[in-house]
Amino acid sequence: MNTGPARGMRDFLPEDVRRRQYVIDVIADVYQKYGFEPLETPAVENLETLQGKYGEEGDRLIFKILKRGEGAETGQADLALRYDLTVPLARVVAEYRGKLPRFFKRYQIQPVWRADRPQKGRFREFYQCDVDAIGSTSMAVEAELLSAAADVFVKLGFEDFQIAINHRKLLNAVLAQAGVPAELHGVALVIMDKADKIGVDGVRKELGEKGLSAAIADTLLQQLSGSPPADLAQWMTEQSTRLNHDGQTGIEDLRQIFALCQSTSAGAHLVLDRSLARGLSYYTGPIFEIRVADLAGSLGGGGRYDNLIGMFSGEAIPASGISLGLERILVVMGERGMFPAAVVSTPADVMVVQWFANRTDLYLAFANELRQAGVRVELYPDAPSEDGKKIGDRQFKYASARGIPFVAVIGGDELANNTVTVKNMKTGQQVTVPRSDVRSTFVEQS
């Protein structure tokens, strides 16, 4: 009988859960500091809520749930598993308009399911970690989103991350200026987006196939790639004079974001990336991506999308957000060994040995004293069949195998003197202290 998880799904054993929870807690805590509030939506949505929202490819990847009861025999589906966190957010904004604040800042950290072909690092159940601010067009929103994201990465111990930023209106203006007709903006950006993969010749060839001349290709290669301008302020002024109104708006937004981020932890990491396009479908303003050198792909990304959230309510509702790549963050932190020892470590701070054959009452009471004082205590569950050292040794081995750093023993001497002997399992050192002092003993040593 197959006892593994279903294809593309994962079981998270205790150490996995602790690592995941650690990162989730850091993210949630930082975003709460910025006034973002938690939202949770059900794993199961009406199929009609999801269908048609993710394109043809997306529709194919939705897990569909069979009708029950009367409809069960038809083989039809009426429900589906959550595919992302954006469509549910749009639904929630439409449904609870009166109950939600005008500026609704929410974070949502929940799993989504996609019937993708599983590969290394790609799963069918994975967490998304979305942070969105709804209802304001102010660039203060973007500055706060990036500032908070930077705080998250700094708190997690990243020092070398880069926040690449660009602007959809700036991209559009550059394309227009270069002579790309509006209806080809999308395909041209897709081609430019892979310039680093296909090279200059590839870009020329593919643009040519779309009927765009070599001159246009060269202009785009010059304008939408290369390292950031040496003098950003001067570059912005130049662009403002040569680009159309869209371009000027884009530049002005970027100017504000750079200025506002200066006093935040995002400032030192923020870099203009003229080639950044980030998909195409729904972004309308600033777009951003968070990267580290040792990971192809990004650790997070997002942007402003002023026309999407109203999809269910039929109004235009401005919004901007960022999605942090929880699974990728975990991979990089794992590879780099970035988890604090306390997170990867053990199920308990100390294990209480059962030395006497028939005194579980004594050991449970002692364990509970420590627990009430905030210590995580494992009580060895099986009382030995006879008193003494031999039994104790087996329990010591058990604690050692589990990586529990301290073991506490109350044997004959200790019971008589109201003391406890504490053994440091790493150093082998033992100390005997009054029972009332025991907590400070091993807390200080750890």
Next chain:
Amino acid sequence: MNTGPARGMRDFLPEDVRRRQYVIDVIADVYQKYGFEPLETPAVENLETLQGKYGEEGDRLIFKILKRGEGAETGQADLALRYDLTVPLARVVAEYRGKLPRFFKRYQIQPVWRADRPQKGRFREFYQCDVDAIGSTSMAVEAELLSAAADVFVKLGFEDFQIAINHRKLLNAVLAQAGVPAELHGVALVIMDKADKIGVDGVRKELGEKGLSAAIADTLLQQLSGSPPADLAQWMTEQSTRLNHDGQTGIEDLRQIFALCQSTSAGAHLVLDRSLARGLSYYTGPIFEIRVADLAGSLGGGGRYDNLIGMFSGEAIPASGISLGLERILVVMGERGMFPAAVVSTPADVMVVQWFANRTDLYLAFANELRQAGVRVELYPDAPSEDGKKIGDRQFKYASARGIPFVAVIGGDELANNTVTVKNMKTGQQVTVPRSDVRSTFVEQS
């Protein structure tokens, strides 16, 4: 267009999530103190893993997921949504036998899905909160499970809960002694279990229909109901002499649990309930249930089930566990108003007003100072189109509507003097303090 959640499913808006998270955190924290470790399994399991494990009725209530790709047209299912946390635990124990400790103590707090008819308080997606200790037959396990459960309820602010306890072997012995044939133990217990609903006459009638005499009915009514024995120790001794070996084992286990719990917070709440039967299928030893007076049904329950966990590995693996009823705990706490103010409250500790038309940089930097100091700060996102009081009033109203307790203003005087004016939104009191002192000001007031 329907923007509500699917039938029987719920959206959790921020205040809901905060309440749920508060309870989950208390539960997880307490169980961690007892050395229990977190486990998470995927929402989606292979259909064959679940099917046939929950009886005919259970099988009907499993949400089944349509095949994708080649099988999509057949209308067949190959996957299903998690129905409980016990079958996945049994699967995990079989799959990772070599990686898991011999005594595996795990808690698992995740949603499950059942295609039940939705009713008041019954949902199709709800959280289970299971705590199980696997691999030991010691009654220390039961004592720790109950001690931890009692700690949870005490920490949540419950004072009046009762932990009812009984033993399956004791029940079996009483039934045997009364003359109920072994094959009727199950049905007899189901009938006795509803004695308080159907009354003495109902019990006689229903037992009679199963061929059990009025004399048997009267014996069972006397033995399996009524308030707890006045002298528990004496009652236990009496039972031990008159019951069979099973009954003696049950009494001895209960005696140990009562003794071990004495020094724990469970002790004061533990009560023998001779009528407690708790389902029938898989319990083999002590069984327990946690109750409060103002809730029909229980806040949690569990017991020992030594034959279930091995269902996938084919070995007998002893286990005992308790499942806390998260959704019910939330209902009772909500009705009683038991959530601390900090939990139900607001998205932020303070809102920073944007007073000047064009100084978002100033306000963002100030907000970030506070955030770095651990304060949850909402920055009003839209800069006003002109400086001053009128705009400020609108922002004050916004803070008030959102229930944010303090508002911080840096206007002209404050900017000149490097001060901040903080208004307590409840009392209306205002104080102006040096910018470096502002945190202590409103933290002290709150």
